[in-house]
Each structure stands twice: as C-alpha cells, then as structure tokens.
Amino acid sequence: MENKKNKSEKSLAQLGSAAVTSHTVNEEAKKQPSYQTVTEIMDWGAAITKVIVDLGKAVPVDSVTKETFHVHVQRYDRRLENPFLQEGNRIMKNAYVSDKHGKPAEKMGQYAVLEMQVSPTLSLSSAINYDWKGTGFNDWTDNQYTITQQRNIQTSDGTISELVIDTFTGGVRELVDDFTTGKATYDNITLTYADYSPAKNNEKNPLVIWLHGAGEGGIDPTIAIAGNKAANFASEEIQAYFDGAYVLAPQTPSFWMEGFTEFGDGTSKYQKALMALIEDYVSQNKDIDHSRIYIGGDSNGGYMTMLMIRDYPEYFAAAFPTCEALKDSLITVEEIQKMKNLPIWFITAKTDKVVNPNLYTVPTYNRLIEAGAQNVHLSLFDHVIDTSGLYKNSDGTPYEYDGHWSWIYVYNNEVTNTINGKATTLMEWLAEQSLKK
Structure with missing residues (x-):
C-alpha cells in the first residue's frame, strides 16, 4: 500500500475564493484593507458565519457597530458549466472591534468582526454546494465578498470613511x-x-x-x-x-x-x-x-x-x-x-x-x-x-x-x-x- 499524508492548510486556503487566490496574495495586497472568512460546520453543513475585516489601522472598540458595514456576497461553483450560483446581501447579527484572530479588543483594535445570520434555509451563507446534476457530490464554493462602509469610523488619527473591501486574504474553517x-x-x-x-x-x-x-x-x-x-x-x-x-x-x-x-x-x-x-x-x-x-x-x-x-x-x-x-x-x-x-x-x-x-x-x-x-x-x-x-x-x-x-x-x-x-x-x-x- 502507498500511503501519503500531508498537513492541512491552516490559512483557510481552501475556503471561498481562497482555493484560488490565498497562496498568491502579494505584500502590497496585505497592506490594503482586506478580509478573511470564518467557516463553521453546522448541523446542515459548512456555513460562513463571520468575516474579519482588516481596517489597516487601530480603531476604538466602540467605533464599529452592525450598521457600520454592508456585506455582499457572490457564490460560484467552478465545477459547473455556469459557475455562478447566486448573490445577495448578508444580514448582520453583530459587529465588534477585535484582534487579528477575531478576539474582542479591550480598548483598540485593527480588525472588525462582522457576524452574519445563518440558517438551514439560507443558502447565501453556505460554503459548499451540492452538484446534484453532475458529480452528485458536495464541494467548496468560491465566495467573493464585498464589504462596503456605511458609517464613518472616528479615530485619534482622523476619520475612516468610504472603505470598499474586496481583497480576500484567507480564513479559517473551525474544527x-x-x-x-x-x-x-x-x-x-x-x-x-x-x-x-x-x-x-x-x-x-x-x-x-x-x-x-x-x-x-x-x-x-x-x-x-x-x-x-x-x-x-x-x-x-x-x-x-x-x-x-x-x-x-x-x-x-x-x-x-x-x-x-x-x-x-x-x-x-x-x-x-x-x-x-x-x-x-x-x-x-x-x-x-x-x-x-x-x-x-x-x-x-x-x-x-x-x-x-x-x-x-x-x-x-x-x-x-x-x-x-x-x-x-x-x-x-x-x-x-x-x-x-x-x-x-x-x-x-x-x-x-x-x-x-x-x-x-x-x-x-x-x-x-x-x-x-x-x-x-x-x-x-x-x-x-x-x-x-x-x-x-x-x-x-x-x-x-x-x-x-x-x-x-x-x-x-x-x-x-x-x-x-x-x-x-x-x-x-x-x-x-x-x-x-
């Protein structure tokens, strides 16, 4: 028997569009405001429950609410002849300033966690797709997010406004x-x-x-x-x-x-x-x-x-x-x-x-x-x-x-x-x- 084993990628490289892009993110992109995804395995399957936004600079903990950003997603399954699945706006449940791992900040933080609604019937949240006409299998989807700032963020260095964030830098899949x-x-x-x-x-x-x-x-x-x-x-x-x-x-x-x-x-x-x-x-x-x-x-x-x-x-x-x-x-x-x-x-x-x-x-x-x-x-x-x-x-x-x-x-x-x-x-x-x- 031939047996080969490799450590799974910890950078969430297979999630969303990460399957294509996360290994090719250049240094310049890292300096720009960007986002990562957090995927959890729910009773019905994999769902993207959060995006973690890198704001590029530290902000006070009370400067971000669930009204600060608007989150839009486009979902694709590259196995299909027509890869586009759907698009729409994710509903925000909560938002808070955090560290880069998503842990709530005490006073200041450079990141914002945007928690979004998920449910068994909400396909916009899904990180996988079942190809029932073709392979008969599930597979990870490309999930392309655009996070648009709706309200200004006040910092000691000035105001952050009009951010449009669509640069994906990876993510995590819990468990x-x-x-x-x-x-x-x-x-x-x-x-x-x-x-x-x-x-x-x-x-x-x-x-x-x-x-x-x-x-x-x-x-x-x-x-x-x-x-x-x-x-x-x-x-x-x-x-x-x-x-x-x-x-x-x-x-x-x-x-x-x-x-x-x-x-x-x-x-x-x-x-x-x-x-x-x-x-x-x-x-x-x-x-x-x-x-x-x-x-x-x-x-x-x-x-x-x-x-x-x-x-x-x-x-x-x-x-x-x-x-x-x-x-x-x-x-x-x-x-x-x-x-x-x-x-x-x-x-x-x-x-x-x-x-x-x-x-x-x-x-x-x-x-x-x-x-x-x-x-x-x-x-x-x-x-x-x-x-x-x-x-x-x-x-x-x-x-x-x-x-x-x-x-x-x-x-x-x-x-x-x-x-x-x-x-x-x-x-x-x-x-x-x-x-x-």
Missing part, C-alpha cells in the same frame, strides 16, 4: 483545520482520508472511524467531514468522552455502495482497500488501542459500516450505523450470527424516505435481538428536528430537517437510551466498549 489529510492506494484503488490526532498523553487512545454519505465522495477528504457535521468528532465535547480519540474519515472517489454486480448489492469494490487503509493507519499510530476501534457511517457510509462489521466482526469493538443502506434481505442468517456479539447502536428516523427503516435498519435489529444479541440498540426517531432552539418554522415549532438526516443526532451526541437502568448517550456507550470486555 476542519484541526484535521490532516492523506491518501492510500491498494491494488490500484486510491482512497483519500481526513484524520484527527489527540494530544499525546503516554496512554493508548481509541480510534473512531466515520464513513461518509453519498454526497461527500470525491478526492477532497475535508468534504467528508464538512459536508455535514462529522468534524464534530474532534470537538472538545466529544473528545472528552474518550479522554482523547483518533478520528479517521476515509473518502471514496465515488460511492461505498458501488458493488461488483450492481449498486448496493451487498458488496463494495472499495471494501478491501478500506480495511487495508484502517490497518495501515493503526500500525502507523502506535498509541491507538487495538481493543477500542469503533466504526460508524451514515447512509452510503452506513452501508459500508454494515459490510465491515459483517466481514470483520472481531476487529471492531463497536459500531454505530446511521440510516444504514444495506437491505435486510441481503443479510443471511449466518451473517446475523456473526454480528450478534458485536456491540451495535443503530440510528434512523421514521420519516426517512431515502432509506426506509422498515426495509433496512428495523428488521436487521429485530433479527439480531431474536438471535440473542445482548448489546445491540436502536434509536428510531419520529423525525429529525432542530434541537438548538435557534431555527423554527413560521408557527414557532422547531425546524424539521429531511428525515434521512438522522446523523445530526449522532454528531451532537443526542442519541440516548436507557441501558442497565441508566440514561446513556451514544458517545458514553461507545467509549465504554472494548474487545477486552
């Missing part, structure tokens, strides 16, 4: 930039991957493997963790359950469900390469605990999760297939017997119209229980809704996502069950599983 990327080739099949390494603590650390859905295939593995919220496995909240865990997010150039005879036939032409990648990754990171390797994935990735635990049930300590797409009719009695002793937590929603749980997850779960499985669980949600309280329908009820998006509950660790008389979250349960038990 995504904490991952590195690489690729591995096995028998002429190349898989890319994103991975996160915990701080070294002279102890063995578990490994969490996540397999992406159909929309996150391709050759840019940052999409595998940013097309939806998989990057959250590296968050402080989730890492705390494991006292630090490795995260490996492999990416297929097409679909995990690409079988040897037809799509979703119970096989995958990527399975051997995936297992080779996992074994190679574990061997290269000596502090990975071989007894605590966990695997999960959503939809297309849930399908591959099922294949992996079917064919390598003694390698993994636990699995958490989410809206998994392996038809129950393709799972034999013998395979149920092989899987029944592996700790598994299934997650899906009744409103899933893409992968009907009554044809996939539910009957498989029932067969495992009937076969005597002792540590197999099912979270069957009524629907998938916003639980943050931030996004609501016009009647005040929580915003409802597509029923297929049950992975949102996984990334936010909002999957719970009563186990041994105790309310237990998915991540609590996962961290407790070990082959030694």
Whole structure:
C-alpha cells in the first residue's frame, strides 16, 4: 500500500475564493484593507458565519457597530458549466472591534468582526454546494465578498470613511483545520482520508472511524467531514468522552455502495482497500488501542459500516450505523450470527424516505435481538428536528430537517437510551466498549 499524508492548510486556503487566490496574495495586497472568512460546520453543513475585516489601522472598540458595514456576497461553483450560483446581501447579527484572530479588543483594535445570520434555509451563507446534476457530490464554493462602509469610523488619527473591501486574504474553517489529510492506494484503488490526532498523553487512545454519505465522495477528504457535521468528532465535547480519540474519515472517489454486480448489492469494490487503509493507519499510530476501534457511517457510509462489521466482526469493538443502506434481505442468517456479539447502536428516523427503516435498519435489529444479541440498540426517531432552539418554522415549532438526516443526532451526541437502568448517550456507550470486555 502507498500511503501519503500531508498537513492541512491552516490559512483557510481552501475556503471561498481562497482555493484560488490565498497562496498568491502579494505584500502590497496585505497592506490594503482586506478580509478573511470564518467557516463553521453546522448541523446542515459548512456555513460562513463571520468575516474579519482588516481596517489597516487601530480603531476604538466602540467605533464599529452592525450598521457600520454592508456585506455582499457572490457564490460560484467552478465545477459547473455556469459557475455562478447566486448573490445577495448578508444580514448582520453583530459587529465588534477585535484582534487579528477575531478576539474582542479591550480598548483598540485593527480588525472588525462582522457576524452574519445563518440558517438551514439560507443558502447565501453556505460554503459548499451540492452538484446534484453532475458529480452528485458536495464541494467548496468560491465566495467573493464585498464589504462596503456605511458609517464613518472616528479615530485619534482622523476619520475612516468610504472603505470598499474586496481583497480576500484567507480564513479559517473551525474544527476542519484541526484535521490532516492523506491518501492510500491498494491494488490500484486510491482512497483519500481526513484524520484527527489527540494530544499525546503516554496512554493508548481509541480510534473512531466515520464513513461518509453519498454526497461527500470525491478526492477532497475535508468534504467528508464538512459536508455535514462529522468534524464534530474532534470537538472538545466529544473528545472528552474518550479522554482523547483518533478520528479517521476515509473518502471514496465515488460511492461505498458501488458493488461488483450492481449498486448496493451487498458488496463494495472499495471494501478491501478500506480495511487495508484502517490497518495501515493503526500500525502507523502506535498509541491507538487495538481493543477500542469503533466504526460508524451514515447512509452510503452506513452501508459500508454494515459490510465491515459483517466481514470483520472481531476487529471492531463497536459500531454505530446511521440510516444504514444495506437491505435486510441481503443479510443471511449466518451473517446475523456473526454480528450478534458485536456491540451495535443503530440510528434512523421514521420519516426517512431515502432509506426506509422498515426495509433496512428495523428488521436487521429485530433479527439480531431474536438471535440473542445482548448489546445491540436502536434509536428510531419520529423525525429529525432542530434541537438548538435557534431555527423554527413560521408557527414557532422547531425546524424539521429531511428525515434521512438522522446523523445530526449522532454528531451532537443526542442519541440516548436507557441501558442497565441508566440514561446513556451514544458517545458514553461507545467509549465504554472494548474487545477486552
């Protein structure tokens, strides 16, 4: 196997127009008023939540409000025959003077942070685009901002007025930039991957493997963790359950469900390469605990999760297939017997119209229980809704996502069950599983 790994760019070079321009910014451009973007991975995907404006000189903390600047964006997807997607004005939520990293200044600062509204329905805020007519994949978009000054800024050196700022100098992608990327080739099949390494603590650390859905295939593995919220496995909240865990997010150039005879036939032409990648990754990171390797994935990735635990049930300590797409009719009695002793937590929603749980997850779960499985669980949600309280329908009820998006509950660790008389979250349960038990 050939395995190549490179540190991800920390300068946000892949974000927005940075994918093209951030490496070529000259010294003269750096002296001009300019902006950077801040991208966060939300429940529905990547969104640009802030721009940080370099004003060129220090200003008092009370000299910038949300009325000081007007923010306009044009969005492009360079994969498309007609790259232009849309343009419009971003709605300002807040604005404040800061240091260059966006931290609020105490008295004076050279930068202004402009916080903008985002929501599941506000496509102007999105940092990615789903090419549903062509590739079928998500990818980063070019987001070209123009920040126009609307009100004067008073400083001790005089007045700053009439700024028009459209020089992009990079940015950051929260959590995504904490991952590195690489690729591995096995028998002429190349898989890319994103991975996160915990701080070294002279102890063995578990490994969490996540397999992406159909929309996150391709050759840019940052999409595998940013097309939806998989990057959250590296968050402080989730890492705390494991006292630090490795995260490996492999990416297929097409679909995990690409079988040897037809799509979703119970096989995958990527399975051997995936297992080779996992074994190679574990061997290269000596502090990975071989007894605590966990695997999960959503939809297309849930399908591959099922294949992996079917064919390598003694390698993994636990699995958490989410809206998994392996038809129950393709799972034999013998395979149920092989899987029944592996700790598994299934997650899906009744409103899933893409992968009907009554044809996939539910009957498989029932067969495992009937076969005597002792540590197999099912979270069957009524629907998938916003639980943050931030996004609501016009009647005040929580915003409802597509029923297929049950992975949102996984990334936010909002999957719970009563186990041994105790309310237990998915991540609590996962961290407790070990082959030694």
